[in-house]
Amino acid sequence: MSPSKAQDTVGVVGGGMSPYRGLMLAPTPSLPSALHVLEWIKRPYEFFSRCQRELGDVFRLRLPGLGYITVVASPEYVKEVFTLSPEDGHAGKANVVLKPFLGDHSLLLLDGAPHQRHRKMMMPAFHGERMLSYGTSMLNTASEVIDRMPLERPFPIHEPLQELTLRVILKTVFGVAAGPRFRELMMLLNESLSIVARPVMLFPVMHRDLGPWSPWGRFLRLSERADALLQAEIEEARGPQGAGREDILAMMLRARDESGHPLSDQELKEELITLLVAGHETTATALAWALRWVLSDAVLCKRLRGEAEELWSGGAPSPERIARSELLDGVVKEALRRIPVIPVVGRVMQKPLQLGPYEVPVGQMVAPSIYLVHHNPALYPDPERFDPDRYRTFRPSAWEFIPFGGGFRRCIGAAFAIFEMKMVLAMIFRRLRLQLAPGYTPRSTRRAVTITPTEGLPVVVRSRAPAALLASG
Ligand code: HEM
Structure with a gap:
């Protein structure tokens, strides 16, 4: 099949029979597996949509290194996946591409009892009431970053949004986001992410240390330095200077498992990196998507400005008051629905899984497609339309709105984000007063495991209200 043909259709190959109970394997596109991976990387959402149109709500893709992946698109099958027990569906194995970056002890990579142990020890820092205590610092950080945005000239807003979310997560995890250690940590994380964000870096063949100038060599040296800074921070938090700290690191240091043991230093460092990385790139990208949709809709833009004015009408609003805004809630949900930041979440089956007439064999991955579920017209009428008001009458279930995955592996930072x-x-x-840069046509592209707007979403700030005016209302 010529590549141009591959663009419009995927063809179909019968699924064959599962070796277990005589059930069928899901059908697979007839493209060579090299094209599966190319389409998966370059245009996952268009590719998934074509596969669904031609093959139905369950289909298999073959990705070199990962084997067969059964993609599911209907809420009933998503429910089957998200209600799997921790023993039957392993998410850590499905996230194996992240291992070289996050390490063996990262929550994203663990399975079974070690995963449950870490998750229990980390969860308290993300409970609802803790969120409120982070709100003021989020607002102040947003204001500081806004102050530094250029006026009247196009710039990619994804960058300052990333700086903003990185500052917020650093402050939440370590209690402060100032001083030389944090500046260095920010620089190290930014540089490391810019190396590993290139999609080719997902391939193990790229993971060779060919000296400090090779991408992987550079990444390893940056990681070593970040490790030393985190070790210093852990030791400080444990010592007399750490007394009275209420940040996430302090809570993780105090946490004990059922046998009374704390997390080891290595476990702590890998979990800290996981939170810093998982907690900022995703949120910055989701914010960029929200702006992409809102700035394309003059009426919605005006409504949001009106809402903000109303929120500030009696002086600076409390974070709780902002969080209760129905319009903001709809915009955030709709941004996460319309173009999900993460295309799929996976579970590697430890026992066969039946999905209607199909079976996912042991050792293969099953992966709910967040995008396809979010574009099901029976759930979301006119799914291409960005409509923050649709949630006034429709409360999607945990299998129908899945930007944060689901079940016992659902994102621990969902409420925070x-x-x-x-x-x-x-x-x-x-x-x-923001606009999309003149002439810019928004499209999506991949940055490592996330799907982001192209060119970092160029915008122009037409005017900026001074921060000082806001406090007095
Ligand atoms: C808009 C922002 C975010 C999106 C779209 C997002 C999305 C996701 C998704 C899809 C998963 C996999 C869930 C599954 O396998 O079922 C996940 C897991 C995770 N996320 Fe997030 N996330 C976001 C923000 C955050 C934040 C702010 C933090 C931390 C502060 C965070 C920390 C984590 C961690 C630690 C996991 C692993 C959970 C586990 O395996 O038990 N994420 N996230």
Whole structure:
């Protein structure tokens, strides 16, 4: 099949029979597996949509290194996947591409009892009431970053959004985000991410240390330095200077498992990196998507400016008040629905899984497609339309709205991310008159495991209200 043909259709190859109970394997596109991987990397959403049109709500793709992946698109099958027990569906094995970057002890990579142990020890820092205590710092950080945005000239807003979310997560995890150690950590994380964000870096063949100038060599040296800084931070938090700290690191240091043991230093460092990485790139990208949709809709833009004005009408609003805004809630949900930041979440089966007439054999991955579930017209009428008001009458279930995955592996930062997005958007629409850069046509592209707007979403700030005016209302 010529590549141009491959663009419009995927063809179909019968699924064959599962070796277990005589059930069928899901059908697979007739493209060579090299094209599966190319399409998966370059245009996952268009590719998934074509596969669904031609093969149905369950289909298999073959990705070199990962084997067969059964993609599922209907909420009933997503429910089957998200209600798998921790023994039957391993997510850590499905996230194996992240291992070289995050390490063996990262929550994203663990399975079974070690995963449950870490998750229990980390969860308390992400409970609802803790979120409120982070709100003011999120608003202040947003304001500081807004102050540094250029006026009247196009710039890619993804970058300052990333700086903003990195500052927020550093402050939340370590209690402060100032001083030389944090500046260095920010620089190291930014540089490391810019290396590993290139899609080719997902391939193990790229992971060769060919000296400090090779991408992997550079990444390893940056990681070594970050490790030393995190070790110093852990030791400080454990010592007399750490007394009275209430940040996430302090809570993780105090946490004990059922046998009374704390996390080891290595476990702590890998979990800290996981939170810093998982917690900022995703949220910055979701914010960029929210802006992409809102800035393309003059009426919605005006409504958001009006909402922000109303929120600030009696003086600076409390974070709780901003978080309760129905319009902001709809915008955030719709941004996460319309173009999900993460295309799929996976589970590697430890026992066969039946999905209607099909079976996913042991050792193969099953992966709910977040995008396809979010574009099901029976759930979301006119799914291409960005409509923050659709949630006034429709409350999707845990299998119908899945930007944060689901079940016992659902993102531990989901409430944090939603809360942060509301604070940042409220501040942006209170202080800025923003436009998409003239001539820019928004499209999506891949940055490592996330799907982001092309060119970092170029925008122009037309005017900026001074921060000082906001406090007095
Ligand atoms: C809009 C922002 C975010 C999106 C779209 C997102 C998405 C996801 C998804 C899809 C998963 C996999 C869930 C599954 O396998 O079922 C996940 C896991 C995870 N996320 Fe997030 N995330 C976001 C923000 C955050 C934040 C702010 C943090 C931390 C502060 C965070 C930390 C984690 C961690 C530690 C896991 C692993 C959970 C586990 O395996 O038990 N994420 N996230």
